[in-house]
Every structure is written in structure tokens, then in C-alpha cells.
Amino acid sequence: MSDFKLNASVRNDLGKGASRRLRRANEQVPAIIYGGEQAPQPIAVDKTSFYKAIEDEAFFSSVINLTVDGKAQQVVVRDLQRHPYKPLVSHADFMRVDATHELTLNVPLHVIGEDASKAIKDQDGELHVLTSEVEISCLPKDLPEYLEIDISNVELGTTLHLSDLTVPAGVTLVALTHGEDHDNAIVSVTKAKVRAEAEEEGEEAAGEEAKGEEPKGEEAKGEGEGEGDTE
Structure with a gap:
């Protein structure tokens, strides 16, 4: 489990306009923390460290040490709202982690x-990766x-x-x-499509050639019989 640390502050100015000003003027990312026995808490996360963290695949499957106004707590990422065409995150959702309770999370699958x-x-x-992540359940420490x-x-x-x-x-x-019916396929190794098509075409060509030789034999036989009758 990687050691990710983020700093944030409580966000009191709410709404779309406030979030927009926060992103532009203060170089922060609007976010919210929820879960556990505490009420949801709007926060603003330091943009520089946050953007650096999300470049790492492990960030999305790790327990994050988030310090809000000097108070540390552990969270996991639950959702990121991204700009439709710019490489920007408009909002982040974090869920509080309880060391004594299992959490459910998607983790990457590496082949x-x-x-x-x-x-x-x-x-x-040819390798076919049928899924890039797997849903698991475990305690935060595991x-x-x-x-x-x-x-x-x-x-x-x-x-x-x-x-x-494993x-x-x-x-x-x-x-x-949920049962054996949910034992989904994750990867497969099949014959490369180009080679498979080439072999299939080769077999078809061989079959057509074999069929083409048969009429010639019949025709030759017929000609021979005709000559014999004439004599």
C-alpha cells in the first residue's frame, strides 16, 4: 500500500460559482469527505500535490492520509469528476476509512x-485483456x-x-x-487473427483446388470412353 499524503482545508463557500473561483484563483480542487459517523465535509485540496498523486495508478487503490486544517484522517478515492475535454478535475469524492471495517474497492489487474x-x-x-480492474473487499490494512x-x-x-x-x-x-455464474473471464490467449485468417484462406484454397481437379479427371475419363466407343 503506497503512502499518499494530501493537504486540504475546510470549504465554507459552496456552490458552482464558488468551486469555479476556487479552482482558478486559489489553485485548489473542490472535494468532499463522507462516510463513517461524521457528517459530509466539503474541503479544498491542494491542486499541485493532488494532480501529482492522480498520475499514479496506485492512488486509486490506496488508503490516503488526508490532513484537513491540521487534522489527519484516512480516506480512499470514490469518484473524480473530470472536465469533458480538458485534463482537469472539477471535483473529488473521498470516503473515510475505518480500520475495523472492510471496504469495497476496484483495484487494477496487471497481466x-x-x-x-x-x-x-x-x-x-494473441493476448486479450478482458478487464482492467477487479472489485475486492478487505480491511484497509490488507x-x-x-x-x-x-x-x-x-x-x-x-x-x-x-x-x-491468487x-x-x-x-x-x-x-x-455471488456464485459460480459470476466467475467472469479476465484474460484469454487465442491464435492471432491475421494468422488464423491466413490459415483459413489456405485451407479454402486447397479445397477449391482439389475440387477443381476432379472435373478434369472426369472429363479425361469421358474423353477416353468416347474414343473407345468410336473404335
């Missing part, structure tokens, strides 16, 4: 072993930054599912708690 995969290197296999799936020994034509993931102690895959 490893592609360079060592014989199916990909020697058999022209929260992993990401989960890994190793495909180094996966055979061509194989599809791996959630149940194939998760750390204390971590539960939420989907699997």
Missing part, C-alpha cells in the same frame, strides 16, 4: 508473463495496490477467470461471493 509465454512467442498467440495474473504457462486457446486469480490473505473477490 505478467507475456514475454515468457510460449503460446504468444512460439505459437503466434488493501493491495493491484492484483496479478500470470500467463507465462497459459496454453493457446485458454481463457482465465476470476477464480484463477489473492492476498484477507482479500475477497466480490463477484465470486
